[in-house]
Amino acid sequence: MYSRGVTNSGAPTMPDPVARSGLPAARLREIYRLMALARALDERAWILNRSGRVHFVISAQGHEGAEAGICAALTPGRDWLLPYYRSMAAVLAFGMTPREVMLQQFGRADDPGSGGRQMPAHYGGAAHRIFSSSSPVGTQALHAVGIALAAKLRGESAVAIVMMGEGASNQGDVHEALNFAGIHRLPMVLLIENNGYAISVPAEKQIAVRDLAVRAAGYNMPGVTVDGTDVLGCYLVMREAVARALAGDGPTFIEAKVTRLTGHSSDDQQTKYRTADDLAEGRGRDPLPAFRDELRAAGLLDAAAEAAIAAEVRGLVDDATDFAEAAADPDPATLTRHVYAEPDDAGTLSPPPGGGPS
Amino acid sequence: MAVRTFIEAIREGLRDEMRRDAAMIVLGEDVGKKGGVFFATDGLWAEFGDDRVIDTPLTESMIVGVSIGAAANGLRPVAEIQFADFIFPAMNQIISEAARIRYRSNGTFGCPITIRAPFGAGVHGALYHSQSVEAFFAHVPGLKVVIPSTPYDAKGLLRSAIRDPDPVIYLEHKKMYRSVRGEVPDGEYTVPLGRATVTREGSRVTVVTYGLMVHYALDAAERVAGEGIETEVVDLRTIRPLDAATVLASVRKTGKCLVVHEDNRFGGFGAEVAALVAEEAFDYLDGPVTRLAGPESPAAPYASVLEDAFLITPEKIAVAIRTLAAY
Ligand SMILES: Cc1ncc(C[n+]2csc(CCOP(=O)(O)OP(=O)(O)O)c2C)c(N)n1
Numbered sequence: 001m002y003s004r005g006v007t008n009s010g011a012p013t014m015p016d017p018v019a020r021s022g023l024p025a026a027r028l029r030e031i032y033r034l035m036a037l038a039r040a041l042d043e044r045a046w047i048l049n050r051s052g053r054v055h056f057v058i059s060a061q062g063h064e065g066a067e068a069g070i071c072a073a074l075t076p077g078r079d080w081l082l083p084y085y086r087s088m089a090a091v092l093a094f095g096m097t098p099r100e101v102m103l104q105q106f107g108r109a110d111d112p113g114s115g116g117r118q119m120p121a122h123y124g125g126a127a128h129r130i131f132s133s134s135s136p137v138g139t140q141a142l143h144a145v146g147i148a149l150a151a152k153l154r155g156e157s158a159v160a161i162v163m164m165g166e167g168a169s170n171q172g173d174v175h176e177a178l179n180f181a182g183i184h185r186l187p188m189v190l191l192i193e194n195n196g197y198a199i200s201v202p203a204e205k206q207i208a209v210r211d212l213a214v215r216a217a218g219y220n221m222p223g224v225t226v227d228g229t230d231v232l233g234c235y236l237v238m239r240e241a242v243a244r245a246l247a248g249d250g251p252t253f254i255e256a257k258v259t260r261l262t263g264h265s266s267d268d269q270q271t272k273y274r275t276a277d278d279l280a281e282g283r284g285r286d287p288l289p290a291f292r293d294e295l296r297a298a299g300l301l302d303a304a305a306e307a308a309i310a311a312e313v314r315g316l317v318d319d320a321t322d323f324a325e326a327a328a329d330p331d332p333a334t335l336t337r338h339v340y341a342e343p344d345d346a347g348t349l350s351p352p353p354g355g356g357p358s
Numbered sequence: 359m360a361v362r363t364f365i366e367a368i369r370e371g372l373r374d375e376m377r378r379d380a381a382m383i384v385l386g387e388d389v390g391k392k393g394g395v396f397f398a399t400d401g402l403w404a405e406f407g408d409d410r411v412i413d414t415p416l417t418e419s420m421i422v423g424v425s426i427g428a429a430a431n432g433l434r435p436v437a438e439i440q441f442a443d444f445i446f447p448a449m450n451q452i453i454s455e456a457a458r459i460r461y462r463s464n465g466t467f468g469c470p471i472t473i474r475a476p477f478g479a480g481v482h483g484a485l486y487h488s489q490s491v492e493a494f495f496a497h498v499p500g501l502k503v504v505i506p507s508t509p510y511d512a513k514g515l516l517r518s519a520i521r522d523p524d525p526v527i528y529l530e531h532k533k534m535y536r537s538v539r540g541e542v543p544d545g546e547y548t549v550p551l552g553r554a555t556v557t558r559e560g561s562r563v564t565v566v567t568y569g570l571m572v573h574y575a576l577d578a579a580e581r582v583a584g585e586g587i588e589t590e591v592v593d594l595r596t597i598r599p600l601d602a603a604t605v606l607a608s609v610r611k612t613g614k615c616l617v618v619h620e621d622n623r624f625g626g627f628g629a630e631v632a633a634l635v636a637e638e639a640f641d642y643l644d645g646p647v648t649r650l651a652g653p654e655s656p657a658a659p660y661a662s663v664l665e666d667a668f669l670i671t672p673e674k675i676a677v678a679i680r681t682l683a684a685y
């Protein structure tokens with residue numbers, strides 16, 4: 001159903017990626033590089049976990065294509081990201097470095113999002129407008145709406161993108177968020193990365209409809225279901241959503257059908273609840289080789305370019321791992337710091353008084 | 359100085375802060391044209407308009423969650439929860455999010471929001487319009503919990519709460535809205551969070567309390583004064599952070615401590631004060647630390663006789679003071 005129009009031999013049945021997306025070849029290779037980097041960091045995290053060096057991994061493998069495509073339509077520095085634990089590609093797109101990702105994996109003092117306080121994949125980065133994320137699923141939808149409300153009232157041109165799984169989309173907070181965003185025509189986009197499972201519970205036991213995007217009608221906003229393994233398809237949908245948001249035309253609901261290539265987390269064994277056929281079908285929908293083949297087939301990624309990207313990514317991941325592993329742990333004396341504001345806290349990104357609604 | 363009711367002081371506090379800080383917004387159910395079900399926000403919509411006084415859908419989690427996001431992007435939201443009894447749908451946003459954004463981000467994000475809510479019994483509000491909720495929030499590191507007892511403090515503490523860089527739960531005993539009056543200065547002033555005040559000095563018994571119960575404790579103190587029992591009344595004003603120094607100084611002087619609150623006793627805030635006194639002032643005590651608090655019912659029932667049986671009264675406090683003074 002979500003076949004991507006690229007055959008096993010890589011023969012294209014889709015239009016040329018440059019023509020289709022309007023993005024130059026170099027930018028397309030950058031998107032591929034971002035996906036490859038996210039994948040390699042993720043794979044390294046598993047190795048570190050299985051060798052007892054990090055306590056926990058929750059994986060983004062299979063989700064990179066949707067996130068890379070969506071983020072290609074956003075502007076880091078201007079826009080806000082409300083990530084979830086599979087947002088590895090998105091946080092990289094917003095400017096987090098591989099070293100920062102690994103500092104977070106290891107829970108080191110210099111982890112920019114939390115200083116080693118949060119579990120791996122609980123991202124945050126004030127410098128990149130990546131809002132601090134928590135574990136209770138779905139809560140960040142309301143934060144995205146609040147950020148978008150503030151942007152609108154302050155006359156600031158910015159889009160808030162919030163990401164979560166289809167399981168999380170059933171939370172009441174998500175309904176409350178979409179309703180408010182719809183009423184006030186706020187510049188926000190909800191991306192549901194539907195991988196068909198909430199841990200072990202399949203979509204048909206979680207969701208009464210096949211395509212979540214139909215829910216958008218209840219909030220008076222466009223809802224689009226897109227093949228999340230089609231990077232440029234995601235980009236095109238998001239480009240329109242961003243244009244709408246910036247034009248003051250309000251929010252968009254995007255559902256990207258993706259595949260979860262790993263167990264839910266390092267503590268999950270998915271063979272217990274998924275059939276061999278299901279797993280094989282999931283593996284066949286890996287966005288990384290699909291996008292590579294798409295670029296290859298269009299002559300946009302030759303063997304030399306591909307090898308160069310692979311070597312660069314390997315180097316970055318090795319460097320990030322070594323750097324983070326050698327980095328200092330947090331000082332236990334800081335355990336109860338930053339419960340309340342301290343004089344040196346960056347605090348919020350509040351503008352000086354007078355920056356309020358006009 | 360002008361004499362103001364409790365709710366007038368709150369309304370002026372909101373208005374003055376909105377005039378001072380263009381980033382401040384007010385949001386909640388019916389806070390706009392109607393001015394709130396108790397009229398705490400009356401007049402704000404007319405002065406500041408739709409953008410800054412926002413009538414929200416009937417969704418408490420949204421009210422708090424959107425406030426959190428708006429604060430992260432430069433606004434100063436003051437959220438109204440129509441009744442404290444309905445704050446529970448927002449509990450996850452308050453505890454999992456607002457209270458720990460600063461901690462979990464290692465100080466790189468803050469959450470400067472104020473959540474106002476009317477609470478308390480004695481107005482025939484029954485089970486779902488009369489609860490005391492302070493103990494739930496007082497338990498949570500990252501939150502501040504303010505419960506004023508006078509118009510002066512209500513305005514001064516509200517201004518401090520709004521300017522505070524951290525999330526503040528600001529609880530207003532609704533029975534005080536129109537029944538309590540007091541002097542409020544015309545000009546700008548604030549009352550700092552986290553400082554108790556000794557409202558009445560005495561030598562025999564310390565009563566530690568907050569909110570409406572401060573007034574009842576003062577009434578009780580008058581009743582027992584004629585019997586030679588000099589009662590000191592400590593008004594906590596902020597229960598988190600707790601001003602331990604003021605409580606301990608008073609108990610070390612009197613040697614006796616009675617804690618009074620309308621919230622039910624088991625696991626209530628009085629237990630925290632009692633534990634503090636037992637740990638830090640044990641050598642000074644010459645009577646048991648005593649709690650007078652709401653009974654083991656979830657809230658005040660509706661029928662007047664039941665509600666009356668539920669409520670703490672000045673006379674009940676006087677009885678407790680006499681019993682403790684007799685040690
Ligand atoms: C409120 C809440 N309940 C339960 C959990 C435990 N939990 C973590 S992830 C998860 C499944 C989420 O599934 P989905 O939203 O589809 O995202 P996916 O992991 O599939 O990307 C559950 C049940 C949680 N984090 N938060």
Ligand SMILES: [Mg+2]
Pocket residue numbers: 165166167193194195196197198199
């Ligand atoms: Mg899922």
